[in-house]
Amino acid sequence: MRQTPVYYYSSASGLVRAFAERLGRPAFNLAEREHRRSEVDGPWVLLTPSYKTGNEANDTIPEAVRRFLRSAANRRRLVGVMGSGNRNFGRYYQHAAREIAARSGRPVLFEFELSGTPWDVQECRRILAELDDALARRPR
Ligand SMILES: Cc1cc2nc3c(=O)[nH]c(=O)nc-3n(C[C@H](O)[C@H](O)[C@H](O)COP(=O)(O)O)c2cc1C
Numbered sequence: 001m002r003q004t005p006v007y008y009y010s011s012a013s014g015l016v017r018a019f020a021e022r023l024g025r026p027a028f029n030l031a032e033r034e035h036r037r038s039e040v041d042g043p044w045v046l047l048t049p050s051y052k053t054g055n056e057a058n059d060t061i062p063e064a065v066r067r068f069l070r071s072a073a074n075r076r077r078l079v080g081v082m083g084s085g086n087r088n089f090g091r092y093y094q095h096a097a098r099e100i101a102a103r104s105g106r107p108v109l110f111e112f113e114l115s116g117t118p119w120d121v122q123e124c125r126r127i128l129a130e131l132d133d134a135l136a137r138r139p140r
Pocket residue numbers: 009010011012013014015016017049050051052053060084085086087089092093094095113114115
């Protein structure tokens with residue numbers, strides 16, 4: 001069965017990368033130019049942290065994620081969004097993941113803080129396995 005790939009952005013602090021690498025499936029870091037410029041060949045899931053800029057607009061979506069979503073094919077094949085955040089950011093908690101989900105009409109599949117707990121990893125693996133299964137049954 002096809003494992004739905006996860007495309008994520010992770011900054012130098014690497015919290016999201018640490019989580020993504022524990023998912024046991026293909027995971028690509030959009031901080032790397034090669035991945036940021038690629039086009040996905042089927043359904044995929046986005047995993048993004050939120051980064052409040054502090055400017056007036058308070059954008060929270062990482063530039064690499066914006067860049068990747070500029071591709072119409074990537075937008076069309078996106079099936080769900082996951083977010084990493086920090087509750088200290090109050091009403092901006094998970095702002096990037098939630099905004100992308102709202103704008104694309106795709107569900108938020110999972111949210112966790114920082115690099116996640118072992119439970120978060122297990123839960124996320126379960127959700128993604130269910131997604132693989134649902135996609136495999138989907139009529140083409
Ligand atoms: C400057 C800065 C701004 C952040 N802004 C937000 C935010 O608006 N909302 C949120 O939920 N988390 C926010 N966070 C927390 C990060 O999204 C979280 O720590 C994430 O795990 C970082 O992933 P990374 O280390 O892979 O880049 C912010 C962190 C930093 C350092």
